[in-house]
Amino acid sequence: MKKLPRDAEASNVLVGEVDFLDAPFVAFVRLQQAVMLGSLTEVPVPTRFLFILLGPKGKAKSYHEIGRAIATLMSDEVFHDIAYKAKDRQDLLAGIDEFLDEVIVLPPGEWDPTIRIEPPKSLPSSDKRKNMYAGGESQMNGDTPHDGGHGGGGGHAMGEELKKTGRFCGGLILDIKRKAPFFVSDFTDAFHIQALSTILFIYLGTVTNAITFGGLLGDATDNMQGVLESFLGTAIAGGLFCLLGGQPLIILSSTGPVLVFERLLFNFSR
Secondary structure, X not given: OOOOOOOOOEEEEEEEEEOOOOOOEEEEEEEEEEEOOHHHOOOOOOEEEEEEEEXXXXXXXXXXXXXXXXXXXXXXXXXXXXXXXXXXXXXXXXXXXXXXXXXXXXXXXXXXOOOOOOOOOOOOOOHHHHHHHHOOXXXXXXXXXXXXXXXXXXXXXXXXXXXOOOXXXXXXXXXXXXXXXXXXXXXXXXXXXXXXXXXXXXXHHHHHHHHHHHHHHHHHOOOOOOHHHHHHHHHHHHHHHXXXXXXXXXXXXXXXXXXXXXXXXXXXXX
């Protein structure tokens, strides 16, 4: 997992023999949204692509090699950009042809080190290949990730909610409409064992500060504003901020300047 980029998505390649087919069956599937497929993928990474090859018995080695070839294609930075944006089978075939034009092939068998040509000092740049398909992005579709370097995509196009609408709060309304389908999942996704440690960390980080500064505030204000009031204020402000602030992982609590301000305000009021 340490080697995977933050927004990595998986491609599952499945090949096998069956006894109910007379000819091979091939499917290349791109999901509209990446989903977790349980233990199908060996690491907890959402799956975006599925390649399935089933065929009659007797050609398992061929099926295996085809699967290896597809996996190699999906590991190529330029081809998986094409796979994210491909509109039909012709786009994929064009990407395969382009890959074959640039690929370096080594012959099988034993290599004689005395006549071996050393590999190049630096890897060939893929900028030329990227520029070749830069002009065709508008002709392909696909729900690409936001980061072009992590699993696909390529562009950083401005969303419509960031464009000027000419209406009051027009961009805010568009942004709310864009996020509305995911509002419920923002809460339900937290009910996961992997989120428990983060929840406990934020809770303890907030509670300890509320206790510490609540006790100091109680001493400074003759217990007019103590631990209980600090708890209540942190809970209300933290809940509102997490719901409306757009960044729920911020730890909220009282700070030293707040303590000084409350002490001065109390003395002034008294």
